[in-house]
Amino acid sequence: MQPILPGAPWLIAHRSMLGVNRPHKITLNGRDYVIWQNQKGEVSALDNICPHMQAPLSDGWICQERNTITCPFHALEFDSKGRLERGDKEDTQPITQPLEIIVKNDCVWTYAGFEPRLPIPELHQKIVDEYELLGVTGEKSIQGSFLSNLMVNYDYNHQNGTHKELFRITSCHVSSFEKNGYYTKIQQELTRADNTFTEIIKNPVLGIFPKNLSNTLEYAFPSTTVFFAKTPIGDIAQTHLLYPETENRTKTFILMYVKVNNPVMKFLFKNSVLQAGARVIEQDTGAVESLYPREKPKIRLPNEEIMFYAEELYHDW
Ligand code: FES
Ligand SMILES: [Fe+2]
Structure with missing residues (x-):
């Protein structure tokens, strides 16, 4: 779809809607994202499509210790930057896209990757x-x-x-x-x-x-x-x-x-x-x-x- 009002700031969630270590699916301008909040209150968001065989990451689970999300299909694990978690830390390139978010006053905002055209109100x-x-x-x-x-x-x-x-x-x-x-x-x-x-x-x-x-x-x-x-x-x-x-x-x-x-x-x-x-x-x-x-x-x-x-x-x- 053609994005609606690209560059507008969108308030996609309030912290209190996210719970702790629970993945949520958010759809914005035709794209699905997975968003979660860990026990420290850090909010992470990634493209929801698993880069392996396209399962929805939002059906997966969060690892509390590593702040990662595991895909429900073959259990590959991704960190909040979209990098594959392998334990060896050698491969640090993201293979799935993080969604850039701004958390302000407990509200989660995003421009969904577009150049901002308006400030957060x-x-x-x-x-x-x-x-x-x-x-x-x-x-x-x-x-x-x-x-x-x-x-x-x-x-x-x-x-x-x-x-x-x-x-x-x-x-x-x-x-x-x-x-x-x-x-x-x-x-x-x-x-x-x-x-x-x-x-x-x-x-x-x-x-x-x-x-x-x-x-x-x-x-x-x-x-x-x-x-x-x-x-x-x-x-x-x-x-x-x-x-x-x-x-x-x-x-x-x-x-x-x-x-x-x-x-x-x-x-x-x-x-x-x-x-x-x-x-x-x-x-x-x-x-x-x-x-x-x-x-x-x-x-x-x-x-x-x-x-x-x-x-x-x-x-x-
Ligand atoms: S589809 Fe996600 S691990 Fe295979
Ligand atoms: Fe009304």
């Missing part, structure tokens, strides 16, 4: 400076192009349909739209319906959000959308990540960051907040996966220029 630094990670949620591989998934994140009308019942939103108004190249900032005012006690019991997230909400959304194109919300239990920075797996598959997950003063609140609402994030992803996925092939819209809604701005950045890359 500062937005992430700003978040970790102020918030703590509550957890990772909504990890999903979505059947749909990168562009259609990206556009949903910049779509200020889909909450009326796609997320209608989850937050009971009755109106959404964009009060400011600031664009600065690949960085975009939106100020959004939401009104929600009144919720009955039974509704809150069924969906505790409704109890967290007030009737009127003023949220900020910040975007670091193309990988990141952050939804900043102030709630009575604390501040939330819901960070959505996207990267292209193949032409028609897109990976997403949410890093949920919070600033909570009361640890009891954090304990009580942790699961509800993470579950709400996962629900949001499920609903967006449902919307994207059900679309017919795209055509020129015959009608326009308010605030769609935000979404078309993202589309323009994509096409002008």
